[in-house]
Amino acid sequence: MEQVQEAIHAESQIFPQVLIMEDxxxxxxxxxxVLTDExxxxxxxxTGRSALESFSQKAFDLLIADxxxxxxxxxxxxxxxxxxxxxxxxxxxxxxSTVSSAVEAMKLGATDYLSKPFTDDEFMSAVRVxxxxxxxxHTGAAAAAVAEAPLPVLEPLSEDLQQAQEIMTQVRQAxxxxxxxxxxxxxxxxxxxxxxxxxxxxxxxxxxxTPAAAVYGIATFYExxxxxxxxxxxxxxxxxxxxxxxxxxRILNEIExxxxxxxxxxxxxxxxxxxxxxxxxxCAIAPVxxxxxxxxxxxxxxxxxxxxxxxxxxxxxxxxx
Amino acid sequence: xRYTAIKAKAEKEWNWxxxxxxxxxxxxxxxxxxxxxxxxxxxxxxxxxxxxxLLARTMEVGCIGMCYLEPLMAVxxxxxxxxxxxxxxxxxxxxxxxxxxxxxxxxxKWSVCTIGKERVEGIPPxxxxxxxxxxVRIALRNCGLIDPxxxxxxxxxxxxxxxxxxxxxxxxxxxxxxxxxGLKGRGGAGFATGLxxxxxxxxxxxxxxxxxxxxxxxxxxxxxxxxLEGDPHAVLEGMLIxxxxxxxxxxxxxxxxxxxxxxxxxxxxLADMQQYGLLGDSVLGxxxxxxxxxxxxxxxxxxxxxxxxxxxxxxxxxxxxxxxPFPAQSGLWGKPTNINNVETFSNVSAILQxxxxxxxxxxxxxxxxxxxFSLAGKVERTGLIEVPMGIRLKEIIYxxxxxxxxxxxxxxxxxxxxxxxxxxxxxxxxTVDYESLAAAGSIMGSGGMVVMDQDTCMVDMARYFLTFTxxxxxxxxxxxxLGTHQMLDILKDIxxxxxxxxxMDLLTDLSETVQKGSLCGLGQTxxxxxxxxLRYFKDEYENHVRDHKxxxxxxxxxxxxxxxxxxxxGCGLCVRKCAAGAISGEKKEPHHIDPTQCTKCGICYxxxxxxxxxxx
Numbered sequence: 001m002e003q004v005q006e007a008i009h010a011e012s013q014i015f016p017q018v019l020i021m022e023d024x025x026x027x028x029x030x031x032x033x034v035l036t037d038e039x040x041x042x043x044x045x046x047t048g049r050s051a052l053e054s055f056s057q058k059a060f061d062l063l064i065a066d067x068x069x070x071x072x073x074x075x076x077x078x079x080x081x082x083x084x085x086x087x088x089x090x091x092x093x094x095x096x097s098t099v100s101s102a103v104e105a106m107k108l109g110a111t112d113y114l115s116k117p118f119t120d121d122e123f124m125s126a127v128r129v130x131x132x133x134x135x136x137x138h139t140g141a142a143a144a145a146v147a148e149a150p151l152p153v154l155e156p157l158s159e160d161l162q163q164a165q166e167i168m169t170q171v172r173q174a175x176x177x178x179x180x181x182x183x184x185x186x187x188x189x190x191x192x193x194x195x196x197x198x199x200x201x202x203x204x205x206x207x208x209x210t211p212a213a214a215v216y217g218i219a220t221f222y223e224x225x226x227x228x229x230x231x232x233x234x235x236x237x238x239x240x241x242x243x244x245x246x247x248x249x250r251i252l253n254e255i256e257x258x259x260x261x262x263x264x265x266x267x268x269x270x271x272x273x274x275x276x277x278x279x280x281x282x283c284a285i286a287p288v289x290x291x292x293x294x295x296x297x298x299x300x301x302x303x304x305x306x307x308x309x310x311x312x313x314x315x316x317x318x319x320x321x
Numbered sequence: 322x323r324y325t326a327i328k329a330k331a332e333k334e335w336n337w338x339x340x341x342x343x344x345x346x347x348x349x350x351x352x353x354x355x356x357x358x359x360x361x362x363x364x365x366x367x368x369x370x371x372x373x374x375l376l377a378r379t380m381e382v383g384c385i386g387m388c389y390l391e392p393l394m395a396v397x398x399x400x401x402x403x404x405x406x407x408x409x410x411x412x413x414x415x416x417x418x419x420x421x422x423x424x425x426x427x428x429x430k431w432s433v434c435t436i437g438k439e440r441v442e443g444i445p446p447x448x449x450x451x452x453x454x455x456x457v458r459i460a461l462r463n464c465g466l467i468d469p470x471x472x473x474x475x476x477x478x479x480x481x482x483x484x485x486x487x488x489x490x491x492x493x494x495x496x497x498x499x500x501x502x503g504l505k506g507r508g509g510a511g512f513a514t515g516l517x518x519x520x521x522x523x524x525x526x527x528x529x530x531x532x533x534x535x536x537x538x539x540x541x542x543x544x545x546x547x548x549l550e551g552d553p554h555a556v557l558e559g560m561l562i563x564x565x566x567x568x569x570x571x572x573x574x575x576x577x578x579x580x581x582x583x584x585x586x587x588x589x590x591l592a593d594m595q596q597y598g599l600l601g602d603s604v605l606g607x608x609x610x611x612x613x614x615x616x617x618x619x620x621x622x623x624x625x626x627x628x629x630x631x632x633x634x635x636x637x638x639x640x641x642x643x644x645x646p647f648p649a650q651s652g653l654w655g656k657p658t659n660i661n662n663v664e665t666f667s668n669v670s671a672i673l674q675x676x677x678x679x680x681x682x683x684x685x686x687x688x689x690x691x692x693x694f695s696l697a698g699k700v701e702r703t704g705l706i707e708v709p710m711g712i713r714l715k716e717i718i719y720x721x722x723x724x725x726x727x728x729x730x731x732x733x734x735x736x737x738x739x740x741x742x743x744x745x746x747x748x749x750x751x752t753v754d755y756e757s758l759a760a761a762g763s764i765m766g767s768g769g770m771v772v773m774d775q776d777t778c779m780v781d782m783a784r785y786f787l788t789f790t791x792x793x794x795x796x797x798x799x800x801x802x803l804g805t806h807q808m809l810d811i812l813k814d815i816x817x818x819x820x821x822x823x824x825m826d827l828l829t830d831l832s833e834t835v836q837k838g839s840l841c842g843l844g845q846t847x848x849x850x851x852x853x854x855l856r857y858f859k860d861e862y863e864n865h866v867r868d869h870k871x872x873x874x875x876x877x878x879x880x881x882x883x884x885x886x887x888x889x890x891g892c893g894l895c896v897r898k899c900a901a902g903a904i905s906g907e908k909k910e911p912h913h914i915d916p917t918q919c920t921k922c923g924i925c926y927x928x929x930x931x932x933x934x935x936x937x
Contacts, residue, residue: 186619280579
């Protein structure tokens with residue numbers, strides 16, 4: 001259930017819906033192009049009424065509002081939208097900027113006020129800021145939910161997110177952004193970070209011009225991908241047929257007893273993450289345990305415990321120095 | 322570059338190696354070898370040579386197939402055959418090298434066999450070793466004998482001769498040749514390779530693709546890994562021949578991400594091929610244009626199915642779709658696509674090199690050639706083997722495999738992984754070919770063979786395989802998604818002692834539904850392990866359900882350990898081993914197990930030298 005909630009939550013966050021309310025078709029189309037290029041889903045409304053109509057049918061994350069419209073005043077539309085859907089972010093774009101209209105718009109809760117002409121970059125940075133605020137709104141709600149029912153997963157560290165950005169820069173250089181590169185991109189991020197943070201998932205979605213929900217669907221389909229941080233060492237116990245016959249279950253039991261984690265979990269000290277793998281293809285030397293990238297054959301519960309406790313020790317020293 | 326020029330270069334290097342004036346030391350550095358400590362052995366070899374001031378060359382080779390003896394090392398002195406040593410430790414390695422290289426003592430007691438024409442007294446030659454005598458190595462012809470990273474070694478041993486020959490033929494002739502060889506797909510389904518190629522060729526559009534399926538997902542199978550690690554060019558050459566035959570200009574190898582070493586070898590092999598003009602706009606100076614890309618899998622078993630595999634290459638969720646259209650008509654990005662397995666391609670290169678009739682000379686009437694198997698589980702000699710089709714199961718298990726581990730009685734063998742079935746020991750007279758295995762309720766599969774002995778519970782095995790298929794079901798077809806789940810629940814109940822006799826009928830019923838109602842091979846074959854265990858080991862199910870007993874000592878709620886008061890000599894070994902502190906007793910007096918403390922971990926049972934611990 002948690003996963004489902006998370007999925008829905010992630011989807012609405014990664015996949016922003018924008019309504020552009022603008023009567024000049026050329027401007028509207030231009031903005032639409034910029035936004036869809038970045039992976040947003042965009043609807044258009046050329047009148048105030050049709051904009052309100054759209055809002056009555058579904059929720060948008062962001063409203064790009066022109067103030068001069070053929071029917072109703074843009075300010076009126078913003079008022080009504082903010083009234084019925086207060087979580088909607090608003091950016092005002094107008095060719096006839098006056099201080100009073102700007103003040104009024106801001107009072108109604110618009111995050112930015114752009115006067116035409118403006119560059120694509122100015123526009124996009126305003127959009128990002130607006131949606132970032134929205135995200136804070138969401139995460140606040142999510143945090144409250146988490147407090148009620150803590151998830152058994154680790155939260156990303158801030159340095160992870162910084163690293164994720166660096167890796168995404170590399171990804172953008174190494175790949176062309178075509179759809180069939182999606183899995184290799186996810187693999188590259190995970191190879192560096194041990195998991196795929198949400199920000200990287202979003203970035204890949206934008207880069208490949210694939211809805212973030214689809215990227216999420218792919219990342220969760222394949223066993224290899226992890227969406228949460230992992231411990232410093234990854235212990236994988238092979239559950240292949242030969243390993244099963246030769247006692248892989250006993251090894252898992254031993255790890256559970258000694259280190260208090262079952263498959264998929266990370267130890268409290270973030271030192272180990274335990275995983276199982278369908279088969280490593282080293283069946284002749286079963287049972288097999290893989291610690292980080294080193295394959296260890298002919299294991300048993302005691303040997304596994306010794307290896308893990310040895311690693312435990314190895315890592316204490318550098319930390320103390 | 323012309324083939325003759327490359328060949329001359331390669332032969333020069335190989336001859337130099339053959340006539341090396343110094344000793345040559347080969348080390349098996351496949352994944353199995355490394356996992357067993359081959360890196361330590363390599364270090365020990367280098368250190369010993371340095372310390373003793375000995376001049377010798379070392380060379381990395383792939384898996385020779387004797388995985389039970391890993392880590393392995395072969396040492397050759399000039400004018401002598403290689404002597405293969407197994408079960409090495411760094412200390413043993415040092416002793417062998419010092420004694421053999423300086424004192425000329427071949428250390429026969431640690432040797433396995435000799436490899437080469439000459440003989441060394443007291444050591445059996447390779448061909449006479451019981452594990453190797455019944456084998457015919459075609460797909461694995463170079464594994465363990467050449468350096469997989471050295472394209473010259475492959476070429477010197479006849480590599481790319483088949484491609485050179487194919488390029489001189491018309492594509493249709495190549496397809497005829499493969500058809501005449503009788504080669505069937507070695508990935509599991511056993512569809513005739515030549516026919517498959519013909520379909521792809523006939524639907525020729527502007528573009529078509531060829532894919533090598535190296536997503537070896539069956540638990541218990543590692544032939545493809547060993548082959549890619551030990552002789553990548555044999556596979557790549559087969560792929561080139563296939564591409565030429567069907568008219569593909571682009572190929573993909575879909576490899577499991579769990580096989581990093583195989584990927585490393587492929588990357589190196591492709592770079593070498595590029596350099597020698599075996600890839601690119603004009604392969605070996607001909608008008609044939611071809612390129613190969615490596616695609617890493619991401620851990621989904623179902624991607625071994627061809628339509629799911631193609632979806633995964635395209636960057637989508639790896640879910641199978643219905644056929645037709647077959648990949649030969651509409652495959653990757655809607656273009657005609659041909660998919661073959663790793664082993665199939667390795668056979669193709671051998672067939673084109675030696676001719677169809679040579680290949681068809683091996684095997685049976687309907688199943689031609691050889692098949693590789695990974696022999697694992699409870700046998701003495703585990704490893705990678707290649708046998709002619711039609712060999713009897715008992716020959717594989719008792720002659721090659723050397724019978725039960727520690728002399729224990731063998732109960733059955735699982736062929737074909739989770740899609741296959743358990744064949745009981747009393748049917749080991751069965752010949753190994755596509756038809757007989759299917760008649761017995763199992764399948765050839767990709768070639769996993771896991772041997773089970775008296776300590777294996779067959780109900781637990783069925784539960785194990787269902788756990789796997791249930792987790793790997795992609796969820797598209799309802800009977801597979803929910804059916805496997807229900808079957809697993811029932812099997813879990815039986816293993817926990819909560820089964821009823823009606824459960825067995827329900828299992829049979831569900832098995833049929835899942836088989837008939839699933840789109841791809843995963844669902845269609847998922848019930849096989851349940852059906853075969855129900856067919857051949859019904860008594861075990863009945864023991865679980867009726868008597869609440871698991872005689873194999875696997876299903877924890879259904880047995881307990883007791884110490885036989887007659888047999889126990891009070892050595893105290895079990896007391897020291899028991900982590901739960903459940904065993905007590907006076908020295909040299911029979912001991913006791915406290916059932917309230919015992920966690921049934923089985924360590925005492927395994928370690929008791931008197932076999933005084935009984936499962937009740």
